[in-house]
Amino acid sequence: xxxxxxxxxxxxxxxxxxxxxxxxxxxxxxxxxxxxxxxxxxxxxxxxxxxxxxxxxxxxxxxxxxxxxxxxxxxxxxxxxxxxxxxxxxxxxxxxxxxxxxxxxxxxxxxxxxxxxxxxxxxxxxxxxxxxxxxxxxxxxxxxxxxxxxxxxxxxxxxxxxxxxxxxxxxxxxxxxxxxxxxxxxxxxxxxxxxxxxxxxxxxxxxxxxxxxxxxxxxxxxxxxxxxxxxxxxxxxxxxxxxxxxxxxxxxxxxxxxxxxxxxxxxxxxxxxxxxxxxxxxxxxxxxxxxxxxxxxxxxxxxxxxxxxxxxxxxxxxxxxxxxxxxxxxxxxxxxxxxxxxxxxxxxxxxxxxxxxxxxxxxxxxxxxxxxxxxxxxxxxxxxxxxxxxxxxxxxxxxxxxxxxxxxxxxxxxxxxxxxxxxx
Amino acid sequence: xxxxxxxxxxxxxxxxxxxxxxxxxxxxxxxxxxxxxxxxxxxxxxxxxxxxxxxxxxxxxxxxxxxxxxxxxxxxxxxxxxxxxxxxxxxxxxxxxxxxxxxxxxxxxxxxxxxxxxxxxxxxxxxxxxxxxxxxxxxxxxxxxxxxxxxxxxxxxxxxxxxxxxxxxxxxxxxxxxxxxxxxxxxxxxxxxxxxxxxxxxxxxxxxxxxxxxxxxxxxxxxxxxxxxxxxxxxxxxxxxxxxxxxxxxxxxxxxxxxxxxxxxxxxxxxxxxxxxxxxxxxxxxxxxxxxxxxxxxxxxx
Numbered sequence: 058x059x060x061x062x063x064x065x066x067x068x069x070x071x072x073x074x075x076x077x078x079x080x081x082x083x084x085x086x087x088x089x090x091x092x093x094x095x096x097x098x099x100x101x102x103x104x105x106x107x108x109x110x111x112x113x114x115x116x117x118x119x120x121x122x123x124x125x126x127x128x129x130x131x132x133x134x135x136x137x138x139x140x141x142x143x144x145x146x147x148x149x150x151x152x153x154x155x156x157x158x159x160x161x162x163x164x165x166x167x168x169x170x171x172x173x174x175x176x177x178x179x180x181x182x183x184x185x186x187x188x189x190x191x192x193x194x195x196x197x198x199x200x201x202x203x204x205x206x207x208x209x210x211x212x213x214x215x216x217x218x219x220x221x222x223x224x225x226x227x228x229x230x231x232x233x234x235x236x237x238x239x240x241x242x243x244x245x246x247x248x249x250x251x252x253x254x255x256x257x258x259x260x261x262x263x264x265x266x267x268x269x270x271x272x273x274x275x276x277x278x279x280x281x282x283x284x285x286x287x288x289x290x291x292x293x294x295x296x297x298x299x300x301x302x303x304x305x306x307x308x309x310x311x312x313x314x315x316x317x318x319x320x321x322x323x324x325x326x327x328x329x330x331x332x333x334x335x336x337x338x339x340x341x342x343x344x345x346x347x348x349x350x351x352x353x354x355x356x357x358x359x360x361x362x363x364x365x366x367x368x369x370x371x372x373x374x375x376x377x378x379x380x381x382x383x384x385x386x387x388x389x390x391x392x393x394x395x396x397x398x399x400x401x402x403x404x405x406x407x408x409x410x411x412x413x414x415x416x417x418x419x420x421x422x423x424x425x426x427x428x429x430x431x432x433x434x435x436x437x438x439x440x441x442x443x444x445x446x447x448x449x450x451x452x453x454x455x456x457x458x459x460x461x462x463x464x465x466x467x468x469x470x471x472x473x474x475x476x477x478x479x480x481x
Numbered sequence: 482x483x484x485x486x487x488x489x490x491x492x493x494x495x496x497x498x499x500x501x502x503x504x505x506x507x508x509x510x511x512x513x514x515x516x517x518x519x520x521x522x523x524x525x526x527x528x529x530x531x532x533x534x535x536x537x538x539x540x541x542x543x544x545x546x547x548x549x550x551x552x553x554x555x556x557x558x559x560x561x562x563x564x565x566x567x568x569x570x571x572x573x574x575x576x577x578x579x580x581x582x583x584x585x586x587x588x589x590x591x592x593x594x595x596x597x598x599x600x601x602x603x604x605x606x607x608x609x610x611x612x613x614x615x616x617x618x619x620x621x622x623x624x625x626x627x628x629x630x631x632x633x634x635x636x637x638x639x640x641x642x643x644x645x646x647x648x649x650x651x652x653x654x655x656x657x658x659x660x661x662x663x664x665x666x667x668x669x670x671x672x673x674x675x676x677x678x679x680x681x682x683x684x685x686x687x688x689x690x691x692x693x694x695x696x697x698x699x700x701x702x703x704x705x706x707x708x709x710x711x712x713x714x715x716x717x718x719x720x721x722x723x724x725x726x727x728x729x730x731x732x733x734x735x736x737x738x739x740x741x742x743x744x745x746x747x748x749x750x751x752x753x754x755x756x757x758x759x760x761x762x763x764x765x766x767x768x769x770x771x772x773x774x775x776x777x778x779x780x781x782x783x
Contacts, residue, residue: 131747138534159536242621252732303641304620307729316621441535445749455732459644 086115086378090146091122091133093365101398109385115378126150126254133157137370145373146383149192151183151364152254152436156443158186161368165190167380175389175405183433184366186440191368193387194404196395198363199427200262200351201420203317203325203335207345208235221263221292221352224324228300231323240321245300247313248326250458255309256451257434258361259326263289265432267354272450273435277479281450282472289354290457290464297458306458318342326351328363332420333400348420350427362431364404402428442478449474520763527756533746539753546757556758558734559741560765562650566737567718570657574714575707577658578665583699585666586673596670603663611727614656618642618728646733653724653735661717665710672706673699712773719766738762 092102099119106117122129130153136144137160149157165173173181173190180194202224204217212231218224228245235243249255265271267289270280280286297303302316310327314334317325320341325331335346350358367386369379385391392403397417402424408414409425418424439446453471456462462470490498527546531539550556585596602610617624626639642652676699684694722739725731731740742762746755 127748134534134750157534160534244621252730302621302639304639304644307615307619307641307643312619319622321621441532441750448744448748452732459646459733461646461733 086375087118088115088145088375088379088382089118089120089143090148090382091120091129091136091144092146092148093122098399101395105386105391105394109382113378113381115375115382117382120144122148137372140372142370142372142374145370145375145379147368147370148195149366149368151180151198151362151366152434152443152447154184154186154191154366154368155436155438155440157368158189158191158440160371161191162371162376162380163189163191164193164369164380164383167384168193175407176387177404177406177428179362179428179431179433180364180366180404183362183437186437192366193368193383195365195367195387196392196401197404197424197428198328198330198365198402199360199424199431200258200326200363201329201348201360201423201427202351203327203331203346203348205320205323205342205345206347208323217347217349218324218352221266221289221354224352225292225296225300228323232300235323243321243323244302244316245322246296246324246326247301247305247308247316247322249309249313250297250301250306250455251309252306252451252455253309254447254451256454257447258363260290260293260451260454261432261434262326262351262359262361263293263354266351266356266359268356271432271435273438273446273475273479275438277438279472279475279479281453281475282468285354285356287464287468290454290467293454294457294460294464297460306455317346329400329402329418329420329424332418348423350423357430358427359430359432360427362428362433364402439479442481445478446475449478523756523759523763526752527754527760529753531752531756533750533752535750542753546754547761549754550757550761555736556741559736559738562735563719563721563738563765566650566654566657566721567715570654570661570718571711571714573654573658574662574665575711577662578710579669579703579707581662581666582669582673585670599663599666601663602660603667605660607660607723608727610660611656611724614652614659615643615728618652620644643728644733646735649729649733650735653728656724656728657718657721661714665714668710668713669703669706672703676702708773708777712770715769715773716766719769720762738765 090102090106092098099121102119106119109115110117122132130150133147133149133153137157147157147161154161168190176194177197180197181190184190184192184194202217206217208231209215209217209227212227212234214227218227224246232243232245248259250259261272264281264286267285269283269286269289270278272281273279297305305313308316310331313322313325313327314331316322317327317331318335318340329348332346332348334340336343351360352358367383369376369383373379387404389405389408392401392405393408393411393414395401396403396408396414400418402418402421403409403414406425409421415421434443435446436443449471453462453467453474457464457467526539528541528543529539530542530545581599585592585599618626620626620639620641620643623642625642629635630637630639641648643649680698681694684698689697720739721737722743725735725737725740726743729735731737731744736744738758739762742755742758745751745758749755
């Protein structure tokens with residue numbers, strides 16, 4: 058009998074211990090935010106959280122989410138699918154508003170039109186689903202063209218290429234000459250060619266800049282099976298093995314950056330983060346690189362829009378307080394701090410004229426123009442099916458790049474597949 | 482299981498049987514809860530059009546998901562790839578594992594250290610070792626090409642190990658064999674050490690050659706261990722995910738059943754369709770399990 062009593066007591070103790078304590082003793086509002094938690098991010102976010110706590114008396118807990126975007130999405134889907142009140146604020150990727158809109162509150166009632174006008178219209182547009190602003194832009198990202206200015210000057214080019222055809226020609230000439238001179242490992246151009254979301258970004262840039270549309274237009278029209286798009290992808294296929302290493306179809310952002318940073322690529326397409334790394338003191342190409350807008354294919358310099366936004370959960374018990382913290386995080390003060398300390402491009406247009414931010418991010422001026430014209434991926438048009446649309450898109454492009462399908466066949470198949478997916 | 486009886490059970494026997502059932506019931510309940518209930522739930526979900534993390538209610542759609550499944554070319558490619566991968570890796574692993582186990586069974590200096598070192602590939606998490614391999618296999622700056630092409634001149638150009646369909650499958654199989662051969666070696670080694678030395682001594686006295694001894698003594702007595710290793714490895718290989726996801730993401734026609742399942746269930750959030758795929762994977766594995774169980778049982782009664 059004594060043994061039974063002991064076992065029962067232990068079980069009860071475990072059960073009681075597992076019960077979550079949601080409210081602290083003083084009835085203080087506790088806000089939990091699931092955000093960027095890579096080393097420096099965490100420190101800066103903690104600093105901002107502490108300042109907010111001092112001002113308002115609320116308590117902020119920063120939940121460390123996974124580093125990989127797709128894993129972060131899986132985690133969010135679990136919380137949101139269970140309608141969990143545990144997380145109040147979510148840091149979401151630029152392509153998730155369409156997918157997760159039903160789980161977030163509309164932020165428009167909490168901000169005046171003047172307050173919202175401070176942010177890039179393209180980002181606000183991206184975050185508005187069916188008339189509801191489901192996320193506030195936090196920091197921005199867009200594809201850029203990196204190039205070796207020392208090599209361009211050495212071969213007589215005063216300007217980086219303005220068109221994709223020019224880039225192809227310049228890359229081929231410089232690569233051939235450099236290899237003849239002994240640099241046998243150098244390649245002309247490197248980008249993200251692996252079959253993942255990154256390829257959707259790169260391919261959309263080729264497609265949109267050639268006038269081929271944006272995969273799915275705002276009105277739901279599918280635009281992939283058209284001559285400009287087919288031309289753009291055929292051109293890209295021509296690069297593989299000539300100016301791009303055959304393995305480029307397995308590269309993500311980091312692999313491309315490694316090759317460029319070692320000095321073995323003349324041009325690279327990548328996000329802004331690579332700039333400070335390529336110019337770091339231990340980089341072989343320090344001081345030899347520069348960035349510019351991506352080339353055009355005849356229809357404008359198109360960069361794929363990236364970046365992260367802040368949303369407030371519909372299941373949060375403290376929506377009003379959560380919005381205040383979001384307002385603080387995306388304020389001029391907080392964004393400037395993050396820009397200066399971590400080179401994160403602000404989502405507020407005003408900060409692009411700021412001298413201190415420009416000192417921290419030398420290419421700031423070209424970024425503002427880029428963001429104003431950036432092409433977003435069709436996450437809103439595709440809604441909850443965006444992942445499937447993007448997967449079918451990058452699978453089709455990958456087949457073209459690896460040569461297992463011609464561009465015409467791949468686009469025809471893709472058109473049919475996307476129609477099926479969207480009709481479901 | 483209950484043999485035919487010529488007379489009714491005595492009180493003692495009845496009590497023993499009842500005790501046996503009482504001891505088994507907790508274990509059976511756990512298996513029911515962890516194994517059977519989720520299985521039934523998955524099957525139920527596979528008959529609906531459920532969508533992950535969505536407020537949209539799931540509707541009953543009967544066997545429509547299964548109809549889509551059998552008509553989806555990608556599913557059959559995934560099935561083919563999984564079977565090719567399984568047969569390829571398991572057969573090579575078994576032979577290599579056996580060879581390594583025989584080597585480790587011999588007496589030599591530093592044997593303990595070598596045995597420990599051999600286990601390292603198995604100890605590393607697959608996702609980690611697959612990532613390390615994928616860095617080594619990068620065509621332009623990877624270590625493998627640096628060694629084989631730049632230094633040893635075995636190939637004229639740097640080989641795109643992960644970028645070509647056939648090569649990618651080959652690379653992934655090599656990574657998997659590298660990781661799991663130690664496991665087979667370990668199990669076979671345990672079986673080898675159970676074989677009494679006297680058998681070999683007696684055979685030598687009778688004049689049997691080493692090869693004869695290997696074929697007539699070692700192999701037959703090793704069969705149970707090899708079979709156990711085969712069962713583990715086959716079931717693992719049928720569920721291969723990590724190495725494929727890390728190296729090719731399932732592109733270049735290298736999709737496996739598990740990556741196909743993940744893509745539809747988690748990436749596309751088609752819970753209903755994904756559940757149908759899960760049920761089908763369960764059936765494929767069940768076929769292999771029943772084959773092995775039959776093989777084991779035959780051994781048991783012989």
